[in-house]
Amino acid sequence: xxxxxxxxxxxxxxxxxxxxxxxxxxxxxxxxxxxxxxxxxxxxxxxxxxxxxxxxxxxxxxxxxxxxxxxxxxxxxxxxxxxxxxxxxxxxxxxxxxxxxxxxxxxxxxxxxxxxxxxxxxxxxxxxxxxxxxxxxxxxxxxxxxxxxxxxxxxxxxxxxxxxxxxxxxxxxxxxxxxxxxxxxxxxxxxxxxxxxxxxxxxxxxxxxxxxxxxxxxxxxxxxxxxxxxxxxxxxxxxxxxxxxxx
Amino acid sequence: xxxxxxxxxxxxxxxxxxxxxxxxxxxxxxxxxxxxxxxxxxxxxxxxxxxxxxxxxxxxxxxxxxxxxxxxxxxxxxxxxxxxxxxxxxxxxxxxxxxxxxxxxxxxxxxxxxxxxxxxxxxxxxxxxxxxxxxxxxxxxxxxxxxxxxxxxxxxxxxxxxxxxxxxxxxxxxxxxxxxxxxxxxxxxxxxxxxxxxxxxxxxxxxxxxxxxxxxxxxxxxxxxxxxxxxxxxxxxxxxxxxxxxxxxxxxxxxxxxxxx
Numbered sequence: 001x002x003x004x005x006x007x008x009x010x011x012x013x014x015x016x017x018x019x020x021x022x023x024x025x026x027x028x029x030x031x032x033x034x035x036x037x038x039x040x041x042x043x044x045x046x047x048x049x050x051x052x053x054x055x056x057x058x059x060x061x062x063x064x065x066x067x068x069x070x071x072x073x074x075x076x077x078x079x080x081x082x083x084x085x086x087x088x089x090x091x092x093x094x095x096x097x098x099x100x101x102x103x104x105x106x107x108x109x110x111x112x113x114x115x116x117x118x119x120x121x122x123x124x125x126x127x128x129x130x131x132x133x134x135x136x137x138x139x140x141x142x143x144x145x146x147x148x149x150x151x152x153x154x155x156x157x158x159x160x161x162x163x164x165x166x167x168x169x170x171x172x173x174x175x176x177x178x179x180x181x182x183x184x185x186x187x188x189x190x191x192x193x194x195x196x197x198x199x200x201x202x203x204x205x206x207x208x209x210x211x212x213x214x215x216x217x218x219x220x221x222x223x224x225x226x227x228x229x230x231x232x233x234x235x236x237x238x239x240x241x242x243x244x245x246x247x
Numbered sequence: 248x249x250x251x252x253x254x255x256x257x258x259x260x261x262x263x264x265x266x267x268x269x270x271x272x273x274x275x276x277x278x279x280x281x282x283x284x285x286x287x288x289x290x291x292x293x294x295x296x297x298x299x300x301x302x303x304x305x306x307x308x309x310x311x312x313x314x315x316x317x318x319x320x321x322x323x324x325x326x327x328x329x330x331x332x333x334x335x336x337x338x339x340x341x342x343x344x345x346x347x348x349x350x351x352x353x354x355x356x357x358x359x360x361x362x363x364x365x366x367x368x369x370x371x372x373x374x375x376x377x378x379x380x381x382x383x384x385x386x387x388x389x390x391x392x393x394x395x396x397x398x399x400x401x402x403x404x405x406x407x408x409x410x411x412x413x414x415x416x417x418x419x420x421x422x423x424x425x426x427x428x429x430x431x432x433x434x435x436x437x438x439x440x441x442x443x444x445x446x447x448x449x450x451x452x453x454x455x456x457x458x459x460x461x462x463x464x465x466x467x468x469x470x471x472x473x474x475x476x477x478x479x480x481x482x483x484x485x486x487x488x489x490x491x492x493x494x495x496x497x498x499x500x501x502x503x504x505x506x507x508x
Contacts, residue, residue, distance in 0.1 A: 017500060047507075048500065054338050057500040079340040088507045090331040107339040149335065 005031045007157055007189050008053070013062035015048055015213075022048040024213035025062070030157070033187040035179075037200045037221075039233075040210035041241035046193045049210070050159050053191070054084060066157065080108065085150035086161035090142060093135030097121070097145050100134055101152060108153035120148040123178055139166040147175065151182065157189045164199060176203055197233035207233070211240050267412075282426035290432035302458050305384075306430045308365045309391055309457055312358040313450060314421050316395025319354030320347065321402045321417040328406075333506035343493055347403075351396045358392055383466035387453045390471065393478040394449045397485040398424070404492035410505050429454050449477040 006029040015023040023045045030036045038046050051057040053064055055075040064071040066078045091100040098117060105113035121127045124144040129137060134145060143166055150158055160179075164172040176199065182188055194200055200207060201221045209217040209224070217224055217240070221233055228236045228246035236246060291299065324346070327333040336346065402420050406413045427441055428450035437445055445451040452474035459467030496502050 015500075022500075047503070051500060051503045056334065056337060056497065056503045058494070058497045076340045076342065079338060084334070084338050086334070086507070088331070089334045091335065092326075092330045092332050094330070104335065104339065107336075107341060109340075 007032050007067055008191070009063075009065040010049075010053070011063045011065075013049070013052060013064065014060045015045075015052060015057065016060045021213050023052065023059075026210070026213070026215055027062075028208055028215065028218065030189050030191060032156075032189055033183060034206060035183055035190040035192055035204045037204035037207035038191055038193045038210065039197075039200060039207055039237065041237070043212075044210040045213040046210055047161065048213075050084070050161055050191065050193070054082075054159060055079070080153065081155060082157040082159065083108075083150040083153055083155040084159040084161070085146045085163055087143065087163065087165035088161065089146075091134050091145060091149060094133065096131050096133050097126075097137070097148075098130045100145070101148060104149050105152050110152055116152065117148070120151055123151075123182075124148055125174060140168060140171045143167055144171070144175065147178075154186070155188060157191070159191045161193050162195065163192070164194065164196065172199070179203065195237075197237050201233050209236070209240055211243075216240055217246050279422045279426060283431060286426065286432045286436050290436050293436075301461055303431060304369045305457050305461055306454060308362055308369065309388065309453065310421075310425070310430050311365055312362050312388055313391045313395045313398075315357040315361045316351075316354035316392045317399035317402065317421060318417060319357045320350040320396065320399030321406065323350040323353055324403050325406060325414060325417060328411075328505055331506060334503065337502060337506075343490075347400060347489065350399070350403075354396060354399065355392060358388075358395070362388065383460050384457065386471055387457050387460070387474070390449055390474040390478055391453045393475075393482060394453075397478065397481040400482075400485040400489045404489045407496050407505065408492050408501060410501065424448065424450065427451070433458065446473075447477065449474045449481065452477070 008030040010029065011027050013023055013026045014021065026045070026049060028036075038049060040046050048057065052059050053066075053071075055064075055072045055078070058072065066074075067081060069078055071078060091104075095103070101117045101120070102113060105117065110116055117130070118127070121130055124147055126141055126144050126148075129141055129145070134142065137145065143163065147163060150160070163179075164175055167175060179190065180203065183190060192200070192204060204221060206220050207218070207224060208215055217227070217236070219227070224233065224236055224246070225231070228239065230236045230239070230246075239246065324333075327336055398420055402413075402416045405416055427437065427445045428448055429437065429445055430450065434442055434445050434451050434455055452470040456467045456470035456474065459470070
């Protein structure tokens with residue numbers, strides 16, 4: 001970790017796929033306990049950036065340092081201390097919730113797994129699904145089980161790719177509250193992507209707007225709104241998505 | 248109605264036109280069957296011994312060990328793709344080697360169970376008692392298991408690289424090797440140019456050794472050395488190929504794309 005308190009440092013990160021630049025010279029950092037929104041229209045490079053930060057995809061150039069450790073040379077040590085959840089991936093549907101969490105608990109070397117699993121299921125208000133086969137859960141329950149998996153190893157950094165995408169407003173609010181609570185209590189850094197701009201305003205301490213792979217705006221939601229002279233992040237999003245620029 | 252049927256037909260034809268693996272399915276199985284059973288017929292014509300059934304039953308069990316061990320690797324990782332769990336596995340702090348090893352061990356378990364069941368059935372139905380030669384055949388079973396792992400690693404690397412289009416290889420690759428593995432007939436039955444290729448496969452030496460052991464009742468040790476030497480080479484090559492493909496997959500972003508499709 002650096003003296004600035006940054007747990008995640010991204011420097012001049014670039015990824016090109018067969019001549020197409022998906023991520024273009026992106027630099028940013030995230031401090032401990034910060035919720036950082038990574039925003040942008042479809043194809044802006046958000047998902048590719050997260051893949052690069054998790055070491056799933058190798059960068060064309062640039063550096064990623066997590067806890068002061070360089071990716072990819074310290075990938076396993078880093079992965080031990082981070083986790084990821086996405087609306088677009090799932091846990092095996094033919095295993096029960098408990099079995100799935102047990103498997104991942106073992107993969108992350110979690111001690112007192114039964115206790116931890118019970119606590120997480122309680123935290124996300126789904127204690128009654130522990131023995132249910134994952135394939136029989138509602139999409140909202142699946143999302144919360146995925147979040148339980150993401151919190152299994154007590155991560156210091158959590159990458160959340162549209163975590164509330166399939167949730168109804170009530171459950172989405174509960175998930176947001178749980179995330180904010182964990183952030184406060186555990187000092188977890190969260191990198192958060194969402195297309196729900198109202199949610200981003202509620203959850204994120206700071207946001208980064210990407211467009212065509214480049215960072216086009218960065219700051220707190222309030223700073224961005226002031227610079228864009230806009231009344232909501234949704235308006236800013238639409239401006240950026242349509243090729244407009246903000247100061 | 249016919250318009251919809253025609254549209255569906257066109258959709259499948261497009262698929263076959265765009266996928267070599269799918270196109271291969273049309274002629275692959277019949278050609279392989281023809282090759283295998285054609286050579287078996289040639290063998291039977293030359294054979295005037297009642298041992299044929301014993302050899303065939305032994306071959307079926309050994310072939311199944313190979314098939315199950317390679318499938319344990321390919322099906323296990325493919326299953327992660329099918330249930331969209333691949334990224335969860337690859338972002339966990341596990342080495343790729345550990346993932347492959349786990350699937351290899353699964354292959355060992357699957358092959359052991361499968362061989363045991365087949366052995367019991369063969370004993371019950373045909374009085375084929377594999378246990379009378381048990382210890383002598385174990386090195387051959389181990390050798391064929393190792394080759395199954397090597398083939399499984401290569402197949403899985405191709406699936407990770409080429410995605411769902413390559414999934415037909417899970418079932419197809421073993422049968423691509425079957426005609427030249429001399430599984431159901433001696434390698435001598437093959438034409439000379441195929442014989443040279445066959446001798447480069449550990450499976451050929453395993454099946455030759457198995458037949459020699461079953462024929463004499465004594466362990467035939469000579470084919471074991473080339474079988475294990477070739478396995479060492481193929482496992483090293485398969486490991487290197489898997490590693491190289493994984494680096495290509497990471498470079499091209501295929502892992503995430505495959506996992507989130």
